[in-house]
Amino acid sequence: MKRTRWSPYLAGALLGVLSWITFATMHKALGVSTTPVRIVSGVERAIAPQAAAENAYVTKYAGTAQEPKPIIEWQFALVAMLAPGAFIGAKFFGNEQRDPEYVPELWSKRFGPSRALRYTGALIGGAILIYGARMAGGCTSGHALSGGMQLSISGWIFMAAFFIAGVPTALFLYGTERTPTNTSAQADTDKGAH
Amino acid sequence: MNTLTLASAWIDSPSKLILGALTGLAFGFLLQRGSVTRFSTIVDQLRLKDFTVLKVMLTAIVVGGIGIYAMRAFGMDIPLHIKGTKVLGVVLGGGIFGIGMAILGYCPGTVIAAVGDGSRHAWFGILGMFVGAIAYTQTYPLIKDPILSKGDLGKITLASELGWPPLLVFVPLGLGAIVFFLTLKKWDRSSGTLDW
Numbered sequence: 001m002k003r004t005r006w007s008p009y010l011a012g013a014l015l016g017v018l019s020w021i022t023f024a025t026m027h028k029a030l031g032v033s034t035t036p037v038r039i040v041s042g043v044e045r046a047i048a049p050q051a052a053a054e055n056a057y058v059t060k061y062a063g064t065a066q067e068p069k070p071i072i073e074w075q076f077a078l079v080a081m082l083a084p085g086a087f088i089g090a091k092f093f094g095n096e097q098r099d100p101e102y103v104p105e106l107w108s109k110r111f112g113p114s115r116a117l118r119y120t121g122a123l124i125g126g127a128i129l130i131y132g133a134r135m136a137g138g139c140t141s142g143h144a145l146s147g148g149m150q151l152s153i154s155g156w157i158f159m160a161a162f163f164i165a166g167v168p169t170a171l172f173l174y175g176t177e178r179t180p181t182n183t184s185a186q187a188d189t190d191k192g193a194h
Numbered sequence: 195m196n197t198l199t200l201a202s203a204w205i206d207s208p209s210k211l212i213l214g215a216l217t218g219l220a221f222g223f224l225l226q227r228g229s230v231t232r233f234s235t236i237v238d239q240l241r242l243k244d245f246t247v248l249k250v251m252l253t254a255i256v257v258g259g260i261g262i263y264a265m266r267a268f269g270m271d272i273p274l275h276i277k278g279t280k281v282l283g284v285v286l287g288g289g290i291f292g293i294g295m296a297i298l299g300y301c302p303g304t305v306i307a308a309v310g311d312g313s314r315h316a317w318f319g320i321l322g323m324f325v326g327a328i329a330y331t332q333t334y335p336l337i338k339d340p341i342l343s344k345g346d347l348g349k350i351t352l353a354s355e356l357g358w359p360p361l362l363v364f365v366p367l368g369l370g371a372i373v374f375f376l377t378l379k380k381w382d383r384s385s386g387t388l389d390w
Contacts, residue, residue: 006227008229008253017258023273024270028217033302040331070206073211074214077211077214078221082222083306085225088223088226089222098312100314101313106299119315121297122315122318126298127329129302132289135286145254145258152351153351161285161289162292174237
């Protein structure tokens with residue numbers, strides 16, 4: 001009996017251990033969603049320094065043209081290496097052969113196989129996602145994981161809020177039918193496991 | 195401005211970048227191994243069909259938190275990074291985030307990691323995040339007073355509000371997580387999904 005994915009408890013526990021390391025040796029908490037606004041702020045600082053200097057949010061992350069803050073920093077490097085890390089996991093640790101996913105099956109069952117429609121949906125979803133993350137002051141990494149483990153009340157409120165809004169939205173968008181087995185996590189396990 | 199100061203306006207010290215890069219590599223790897231780089235895993239968590247996301251998150255929270263607070267209890271110099279609780283911003287922002295997560299099928303970290311796991315549509319999610327980042331920085335002055343400054347309770351934690359030592363909070367939290375996981379195991383078996 002061979003499993004190609006790890007137990008979620010093992011992956012989760014190791015994410016906890018990774019946090020010990022970043023807290024203790026780097027004095028940092030895992031986070032992701034600041035990086036997009038930091039990049040955008042850095043670009044604004046470069047192309048419209050006057051407007052950038054007047055926006056307190058932009059100066060918070062990018063500083064000003066006179067007193068700039070680095071844009072390519074610890075979290076930027078973290079974000080840049082997420083995809084290579086996942087690639088290593090998929091390529092060398094997952095035995096399953098996965099085709100590239102253009103339109104997820106759950107999506108195409110509801111909205112059809114159009115790639116353009118799915119890409120538009122992903123773009124709109126990504127925009128909404130980061131707008132909400134910045135309004136809340138963090139995302140699943142910074143608020144839920146890092147905040148949750150520090151027992152920060154903002155992290156726990158954030159988790160409750162995104163589930164309360166996300167569950168009805170997902171049920172409305174994708175319905176309540178069972179996931180087709182070939183795309184669900186079940187496909188990642190050996191059939192003999194059942 | 196000479197080249198050195200120009201570079202420092204954009205790029206932090208190499209040691210910090212290397213540490214960040216190694217962290218990201220491990221982070222992305224673990225997200226993939228936990229299967230949360232899959233659209234179906236995230237959407238099925240929100241549809242309450244597959245609890246992988248919560249299993250990963252709650253285990254990371256309990257293991258991570260016990261370790262961090264235990265190291266502090268042993269006198270190690272480990273600064274905390276607690277975000278202030280600004281109630282209206284967190285509730286409204288968290289709600290908007292949940293809607294975006296349902297449409298995209300990923301969160302900000304997993305959408306980037308998903309690109310390395312073969313998701314092509316995730317690229318458009320990343321593009322969308324930059325659109326959202328531009329929208330947020332430009333509308334920040336408008337929402338600052340009516341939303342972001344409402345209900346600011348400061349940097350409060352479950353420990354500070356209960357008046358407990360932080361490690362003690364992990365007793366009910368850890369036990370609660372275990373009971374929740376055992377309940378899920380039973381439910382997973384009876385519904386014929388993953389038998390973790």
